[in-house]
Amino acid sequence: PRVRFAPSPTGFLHIGGARTALFNWLYARRYGGAFILRIEDTDQKRSTEASLQAILDALNWLKIDWDEGPQKGGPYGPYFQTQRLERYAEVAEQLIAEGKAFRCYCTPEELEPLRKQAEKEKRAFKYPGTCRELKAPPPGKTRSVVRFKLQSTEGTIRFKDRVLGEIAKPMSDMDDWVMLRGDGIPLYSYGCVLDDHDMAITLVARGQEHVNSTFPQLLLYQALGWEPPEFAHLPLILAPNGEKLSKRKHADADVMNHKHAGILPEALLNYVVRLGWSHGNDEVIPVEKMIEWFDFDAVGATSGKWDHEKLLWLNQQYLMSMPVETITDRWLPYLEEKSPGAPARPRAQIEGVVRLLRPRSRTLVEMAETARYFFSDGVTIDEKAFAKVLTPEARPLLSAAREQLAQATWSTQALDAVVKQVAESAGVGMGKVAQPIRVAVTGGTTSPGIGETLELIGRDESLRRIDAALAKMPA
Ligand code: GLU
Numbered sequence: 201p202r203v204r205f206a207p208s209p210t211g212f213l214h215i216g217g218a219r220t221a222l223f224n225w226l227y228a229r230r231y232g233g234a235f236i237l238r239i240e241d242t243d244q245k246r247s248t249e250a251s252l253q254a255i256l257d258a259l260n261w262l263k264i265d266w267d268e269g270p271q272k273g274g275p276y277g278p279y280f281q282t283q284r285l286e287r288y289a290e291v292a293e294q295l296i297a298e299g300k301a302f303r304c305y306c307t308p309e310e311l312e313p314l315r316k317q318a319e320k321e322k323r324a325f326k327y328p329g330t331c332r333e334l335k336a337p338p339p340g341k342t343r344s345v346v347r348f349k350l351q352s353t354e355g356t357i358r359f360k361d362r363v364l365g366e367i368a369k370p371m372s373d374m375d376d377w378v379m380l381r382g383d384g385i386p387l388y389s390y391g392c393v394l395d396d397h398d399m400a401i402t403l404v405a406r407g408q409e410h411v412n413s414t415f416p417q418l419l420l421y422q423a424l425g426w427e428p429p430e431f432a433h434l435p436l437i438l439a440p441n442g443e444k445l446s447k448r449k450h451a452d453a454d455v456m457n458h459k460h461a462g463i464l465p466e467a468l469l470n471y472v473v474r475l476g477w478s479h480g481n482d483e484v485i486p487v488e489k490m491i492e493w494f495d496f497d498a499v500g501a502t503s504g505k506w507d508h509e510k511l512l513w514l515n516q517q518y519l520m521s522m523p524v525e526t527i528t529d530r531w532l533p534y535l536e537e538k539s540p541g542a543p544a545r546p547r548a549q550i551e552g553v554v555r556l557l558r559p560r561s562r563t564l565v566e567m568a569e570t571a572r573y574f575f576s577d578g579v580t581i582d583e584k585a586f587a588k589v590l591t592p593e594a595r596p597l598l599s600a601a602r603e604q605l606a607q608a609t610w611s612t613q614a615l616d617a618v619v620k621q622v623a624e625s626a627g628v629g630m631g632k633v634a635q636p637i638r639v640a641v642t643g644g645t646t647s648p649g650i651g652e653t654l655e656l657i658g659r660d661e662s663l664r665r666i667d668a669a670l671a672k673m674p675a
Contacts (some may be wrong), residue, residue, distance in 0.1 A: 201233035201402045205266075206392070209239055210246040213258035213455045214447055216407055216437050219328075219472045223434065224405050225264045226473070226494035236399055237269030240392070258455040262465045263487075268399075276399040280613045281391050291394055291424070292346045294380060300351070300423040303344040304331040325377040346380040348390075348420065357415050362403070362432035362496040369415045377416050389413050393420045396429055405432040405496065432496040436503040437478050446508055448508075449577050452506055459486045462534055462563030467515040475504035484517050512562040519558045531564050531635070535575075538568040542575040548631050549574070552656045556648040574656055579643035579665055581672075589645065590673045593652060594636040597626055598673070601633055602666045610659045616651035641667035 206219040207213070213221075227236035237259070243248040254268065268274025276316045278284060295301035306329070311327075318325040332349060350371075358368035379390035386394070392413075396404060421428040439445045456594045458468050470485055478500070479485060479493045519527060528551050532543045535550070543550070553574050554567070561567035573579050581590070590598075601622045608614045623633045634650040641662050647653045654662050 201228060201231050202236060202407060202451040203228050203233060203250065203403050204236040204238050204396070204399065204401050206238040206240050206395075207255050208243060208246075209241055209248060209252040209255060210243055211251055211254075211447060212352055213255045215445060215455055215472065216434075217255075218262060218264075218455045218468075219437065219475060220406055220434060221259060222262070222434075222469060222472055223477070223494070223496070223499070225266075226490050227403070227405070227496065228267070229491045230494055232418045233402075235265075236274070236276070236401070237266035237272075237279065238395055238399065239270060240388070241280055241282050242388075242391060244282070244385070254456065256259045258672050261459055262455070262469055268420045274444050281386065281395065284391070284395065285384045285386075287398065288380055288391060288394060289384055292390075292409065295348075295379075295423060296346065298423075300349050302332055302334070302349050302376075303337075304376075304378075305334070305338055305341040306330050307343075310499050314325070314590070324373065324375075327377070329376065334625045343382045344494050345378050345382055347376040348379050348416065348423070349425070350374055350376050350419070353386065356367065357418055359414060359418060359428070359431060361411075362405075362437055363435070363499045364408075364411070364501050365409065367414075369412075374415060374419065379420075390420065393417045393424075393426075397421070397424070397426050401429050403430040403432060403496075405434060407436055408433045432499065434499060434558050435501055437475050438505045440506055440508075442505070450506070451510075452508060458511075460564030460565075462567070463511065463515050464564070466519045467511070467518040470518070471514050474505075482515065484521075488556040510559075516562045518560060519564075524551050524554055524558075527558060527564075531567060534564045534568040539567075539572055542571075545575060549656055549658075552652075554655065556652055560648070573642045573644075573647075577661075578655055579641065580669060581639060581643045581646055581669065585643070585645045586672075589635050589639045592674050594632070595670070595673050595675065597622065597628065597633050598636040598640065598666065598670060600626070601637055602663065602670065605637075605654070605666070606663060610655060611654045612649070612651040614651075615654045616649070619650055625643045636669075637666065641665045 203224040205224050207217055207563050225235045227233070240251060252270070259266070266272060268276060269279045292301060298305065314328060325349065338342065353372045353374065355371050356368045357371055357374070358366060360366050377389065378387050380386050394448045414431055418428055437445045439450050443449070445453045451457050455468070459465070466487065469487060473485060473490050474483070477494065478498060531554060535542050553571050557567045559569055561570060601619065604618045604622060607613065608618050618632055619633050619637065623630045635645065637650055638653070639645060639646050641657055642653065
């Protein structure tokens with residue numbers, strides 16, 4: 201198989217686009233085919249270099265690699281539509297010569313009233329056929345577009361969609377649609393068909409918003425005597441409130457926002473693959489399994505709703521299951537942001553913190569926020585925690601613990617033993633000793649086990665923090 205993802209570089213990579221890319225990519229990888237990235241940059245006002253880069257960055261982050269396309273080249277290039285204009289012109293000429301297309305000289309102003317009328321009557325606008333049979337430009341008119349020349353309005357046009365099943369439309373709904381603008385820029389359906397054919401695409405998987413365009417596209421395949429590819433139209437992704445997940449309203453629609461929020465690309469892929477595709481009741485599906493199992497027949501026709509909590513849950517699964525070294529590498533930029541300079545600390549300390557905090561974090565950002573006290577010079581103690589825990593009664597316990605901690609080997613086990621021993625000799629529960637230490641060294645009342653926390657904060661820093669707390673505690 202040869203499949204493609206054909207984004208228009210007019211904004212960031214939308215989560216729906218990422219899913220389209222992912223499904224195509226999985227299909228190509230599963231069946232040993234090729235995944236082609238084609239850039240549909242025909243909207244010259246809205247297409248930007250920055251958007252293109254943003255899309256490539258997002259695909260790279262997700263590790264969705266393409267076999268042909270920008271930066272890669274390939275035997276079917278160029279892979280930018282604006283570099284293929286000659287081909288669009290050539291085929292248009294051929295179709296005109298064969299009587300399957302025609303030049304239309306109608307101006308937008310001339311057609312506008314008809315469009316308005318159709319809108320009023322709540323029906324689709326249809327080109328009235330004014331220029332269909334012209335042999336030469338009407339006097340005084342030079343600007344033209346090329347329109348497809350419908351050969352018949354009888355019968356039905358149908359195709360079998362890999363996701364939606366059989367879909368049909370009466371030919372009477374079709375019209376002489378515009379293929380090519382006067383400046384040589386193709387309209388979507390025209391450029392798309394030529395490229396899909398010329399790039400030997402065997403299956404077109406794209407969003408359901410393109411189902412309707414498939415009909416004129418099929419007519420063009422017919423007119424050119426070309427075999428159409430298979431089609432798979434993917435359901436929409438909806439926002440939690442049932443609206444379309446839109447770029448403007450929902451931050452989650454932007455793939456790269458998830459990177460900034462500390463989501464792992466593996467988790468995002470896993471989340472996205474389940475929006476529309478399933479494999480039994482499996483929730484955690486690593487990419488190797490997706491490749492082994494994915495096919496369009498298991499893609500559902502109904503829209504999936506975005507569920508942020510579920511994404512966080514999955515991210516937690518991946519934080520726990522991936523090697524500590526990998527999570528640490530991924531984490532360093534987030535750590536740097538919250539605790540500048542911290543990534544320069546000994547690797548063993550940083551990995552130790554990752555080991556402690558990953559069961560308690562849903563994102564890399566959360567983990568970096570919680571980790572602050574491991575790397576700071578001193579801590580600011582939360583007022584409530586101070587009032588509740590660093591009381592006059594706690595003072596002798598913290599003081600005794602401080603004495604003994606200073607003598608102890610700085611290892612989790614030895615430090616836990618100190619806490620236990622201080623508690624036993626004072627005849628109190630371990631919490632009565634551990635909690636004041638915790639508040640003193642972390643600034644708050646929650647942290648991992650006290651021994652491991654102390655070990656990773658380090659001896660000198662821990663003792664300094666305890667001393668600082670003791671100095672402020674009421675006697
Ligand atoms: N450029 C179109 C889009 O971004 C591609 C549609 C298609 O895959 O045919 O929606």
